[in-house]
Amino acid sequence: MTAATRARKYEPRKVPEGKQATSAMIASLEAEGYDTVAAPFGNALNALAEKDERIVGLSADLSKYTDLHVFANAYPDRFYQMGMAEQSLMGTAAGLAHEGFIPFATTYAVFASRRAYDFVSQTIAEEGLPVKICCALPGLTSGYGPSHQATEDIAIFRGLPDIAIVDPCDATDVAQMVPELVAYNGPVYARLLRGQVANVLQKHKPDYQFKLGKAQMIREGKDVLVISTGIMTMRALDAAEDLAKDGIDVAVLHCPTIKPLDTETILAGAGKGRLCVVAENHTKLGGLGEAVATTLLTAGVVPVFRQIGLPDQFLEAGALPTLHDMYGISRRAVGEQIKSWL
């Protein structure tokens, strides 16, 4: 038995034909057919900060890469640059929260979850402080390899009591979650989408509004129920359009709040004899899939159940479209997997 989940690739290569650029930190997702919105997080935070003096912002050398620079530019005296020091970032945010402020602390998801976990656990969550940890590069959204691929951030934080976990799908989710995170009087871990962010949900359901703690049916369908979170709701909706051409009717239940989980809506949707697929931009271990499975089994609801998510591996570096295809979270791969299970 070997522990290696990633093959070493030391053999010499030839230069390939065509360009396959590694998707860097600032890569926007492949989101064809959608309008985009610039910096929805930073702009939503500014709108709220104008009315709420308690809001302050902190970053660990990644304000520009989390759209917090928009806030820093508008409110320079309410922004604290902590340098490349994520433990200091979290502890300082805790101290500000002790003094009555509502700190938004931003970094990349890998650093918040891996590097600073003890600080999030002990200085923030154990004390029940309203620190809002908002992190870019969730799941597989960078081609830089495991150092920047937060494939297990939700698994790490799901074990932490009292913290709310949000995985937004699009610009509407990102913008509308900001005031709800402030209204939630406790710690939050939110995944961020930054830069030019696609507007997905309102294209499919014009009256869609983000509600913290609520899963919402974006699309109805009688053959398959996909319960999805984050960008995988976009993938599910796109794949559902493709599958509709083959006569396969796919419902999509968008579940952006992973903790606390909206078990009522999930159970109401899953108990209708449809194939139940959970799709997440995260390892299949410890994320939404296992949370939904536990919910269903505990309630005695046992549909045919499948997971779409990242494998239990350290992932490869490369171009994001290639990687999404390789690991089963591209539009095409999602459609093919669902088809294969029917």
Next chain:
Amino acid sequence: MEASIERRSNVSLARRAWNIRRKAIQMGEVQGQGYVGQALGVADVLAVSFFHAVEYRAEDPEWEGRDRYQLSIGHYAIAFYAALMEAGILPEEELGTYGMDDSRMPMSGMASYTPGMEMSGGSLGLGLSVAVGRALGLKRKDSPAFVFNLMSDGELGEGSTWEAAMAAAHHKLGNLICIVDFNNQQADGASTGMCSSEPIDAKFEAFGWFTQRIDGNDIDTLVAAFDAAREHEGARPRVIICDTKMCKGVPFLEEREITHFVRVEPDEWQKALAVLDEETPE
């Protein structure tokens, strides 16, 4: 700022320290264990803190104008509870509940259990960064209050302490006073013998802190150091490195092979009290 009632009393700081030592030993006897060696060593620091340096209101531990006094090193809770009782923040009648089920005084310090406990420490190296956040918050509120962070020399081994030390200097936190209890003792032995943080004063100075290194078991020296830390005019964070002696005040424990978790036999708690009682300060 209004001083607390206790601080106006005529009880000497030496007597306060003696009282804190006595209470810590009494709590140790309740559980038959505890970080008594550290408590005896840091008692003078706590006496000068609570009865000379720190602003608080015993009847209102969450008074907005108070100085925030954080116990980063949750292991020292037994010493801190003794100080809180001496200060009138915790009632002495609860001394016998130390470490018991449903007590307000768990063996490691946690904010949600105990009035006057500003943070949950224990996972070492957390306190200084939380203190940085509090100091920034107080400045935002234009509060004249100080943040005190009591930590141990062992916590200097945590990288997070130095992240926070950099941040405090960068953000010019003149309202932050860090106290390092340097008893040269960690879980596996002498802290200077395993991965030494010396020269610790030079390190803090290099990080931009107003630095003092003193005998942490000398009351007059402590008073002068706390005064200097408060009164220093530079916009710099302040550190008082206190060299202290484990088990200070109980010679038969001082002479024991010093360990992180000093072993005290069941019959020795009363002996320790008797030793203290032989030299009760005025």
